[in-house]
Amino acid sequence: MPLRLSQNVDADALLDRDPLALLIGMLLDQQITMEKAFSSPAELARRLGRDPAHDRLDARQLAECDADELVTLFATPPALHRYPRSMAGRVQALCSALVEHYDGEVTLIWSGVTDGGELFGRLAALPGFGTQKAQIFTALLGKQRGVTPPGWREAAGGYGEEGAHRSVADVVGPESLVRVREYKQAAKAAAKKG
Secondary structure (H helix, E strand, C coil): CCCCCCCCHHHHHHHHHCHHHHHHHHHHCCCCCHHHHHHHHHHHHHHCCCCCCCCCCCHHHHHHCCHHHHHHHHHCCCCCCCCHHHHHHHHHHHHHHHHHHHCCCHHHHCCCCCCHHHHHHHHHCCCCCCHHHHHHHHHHHHHHCCCCCCCHHHHCHHHHCCCCCCCHHHCCCHHHHHHHHHHHHHHHHHHHHC
């Protein structure tokens, strides 16, 4: 099933075929709507002179990009994120780590992992990823990308539960997006009471 995270056909098509775009979308998914976070990689591709309908993002190009130029690409209206300077730096750090540890090839993060714990550990070690992001991305890979090493659900924590609607890992269309939003709003309300 094709990804439907941004709710934009063209942006989702890029996420579907480009693991780097998907990873960057996950990195950007904070303090902005999920749709904005996951549509921004397609806009970033356009601003880099790539056709998001056919091309992919390149970790090496982003890692080697002039930092100020990358901030400009992020900040040009409409900005790719609420915090363009900070997130441009995080994307560049992520891409630098991918080049250094995985030769710029995102799929090497999960290729050959022996179990979900190893997958989670590799994701959690990436710049801009912490425990929660690594768990959510582990769940996304398992639920929607077929990356299911033994123990992946356990490594993903509650995000790996079947039938859950807790995160982007569970969004497969507009209806599930509404359910994820309702879950997040309920969790925030409970946290305020607690």
